[in-house]
Amino acid sequence: MFVDIRSDTQNIDETKVEAAITEKTKAIAVVHYAGVPCEMDAIMDIAERRNLIVVEDNAHGVFSSYKGRKLGTIGHLGVLSFHYTKNIVCGEGGAVIINRPEMLSRAMIAWEKGTNRFDFLSGKVDRYAWVDRGSSFVLSELQSAVLYAQLCNWQQIIERRLCVWNTYHSLLEPSERAGRLRRPIIPDRCAHNAHIYYVRIPDPTHFSRVAELAKERRVGIFTHYVPLHSSTGGSKYGRASDSLLEVDRCYAQLYRLPMWVGMTEDEISTVVKVIVDSVSC
Numbered sequence: 001m002f003v004d005i006r007s008d009t010q011n012i013d014e015t016k017v018e019a020a021i022t023e024k025t026k027a028i029a030v031v032h033y034a035g036v037p038c039e040m041d042a043i044m045d046i047a048e049r050r051n052l053i054v055v056e057d058n059a060h061g062v063f064s065s066y067k068g069r070k071l072g073t074i075g076h077l078g079v080l081s082f083h084y085t086k087n088i089v090c091g092e093g094g095a096v097i098i099n100r101p102e103m104l105s106r107a108m109i110a111w112e113k114g115t116n117r118f119d120f121l122s123g124k125v126d127r128y129a130w131v132d133r134g135s136s137f138v139l140s141e142l143q144s145a146v147l148y149a150q151l152c153n154w155q156q157i158i159e160r161r162l163c164v165w166n167t168y169h170s171l172l173e174p175s176e177r178a179g180r181l182r183r184p185i186i187p188d189r190c191a192h193n194a195h196i197y198y199v200r201i202p203d204p205t206h207f208s209r210v211a212e213l214a215k216e217r218r219v220g221i222f223t224h225y226v227p228l229h230s231s232t233g234g235s236k237y238g239r240a241s242d243s244l245l246e247v248d249r250c251y252a253q254l255y256r257l258p259m260w261v262g263m264t265e266d267e268i269s270t271v272v273k274v275i276v277d278s279v280s281c
Contacts, residue, residue: 008185014042020241027053035195037066064193090147160261161194180279200253209278
C-alpha cells in the first residue's frame, strides 16, 4: 500500500500512514530520502499501537540522524546499501541492522543460506539443516577491504560531501528567493549526510530547459525515480491508499545534481550555472 509524501522532505507523510493500514498490513517501510530522516517518532508510535514492524530503508541515510539517533537504529530493522552510488561504497552489497533480539535467529538463518548453521557453530545443535529461506550475501575480500577503509574514514567523507552540498545550497539561494526553484528543506531535528542535492523546478518550461542545457553542456543533471505506483512493477503488485498528488508533483519537478566527494568549486559552479540559466530564460 503506497502512501503519499510530505511536500518538504519528500519523505513518507506520517499523517497519512494510519489510514493506509488494513488487516493485512504487517509492516511500515519508510525511506529516508536523500539522507533526510522521516518523522520516526510518529511512525514508531503508530507501529506500537497497531502492533506492526517498522523497516527503515536507509540506503540513502547512512550516518544521518533523527533527534540524535542514527538512522537504521530506530525501527525494528534497518537496511543499508553500499551500492556504488551511495556515500559509503563497495560496488554492490549492503547490511541489515537488527534492533530487536527476537529477530536475530531468523536473520542468521537467512544469512546462513537458509540453514541453522549458526546454532550448530554455537553448539546448540549437533548438526545443521535447511530450515527456512536464505541466500549467499558474503562480500568478497576485495569489496570488504574497500568498504572497511571507508567506514574507518566515514566522518571525513560525510564532511566533504556536506561541503559540496552547502556550496550548492548557497549558490542556488538567489534563484529560490526569486521563486524560480526550491532547494532541499532540512528540519531542525534532522542531521543529514549530504547523499543527494536536488532542486525542484515548478515551471514546466524551465524544467525541460534544464535537460536540454545539461545535455548541451555535457553536465550530469538527471531526474530521479519513476514513482512506484506508476512504474510497471508497482502498478502490478501495489496499490495506493489515497491519491499520490505530491509524489506525482515531485516527479515532475525534481532534478538531482552531481554529488561526490572530489567535486571542485569550479565544477559545482558549472552545474549551478546550468540550473540558473535554465530557470532564468
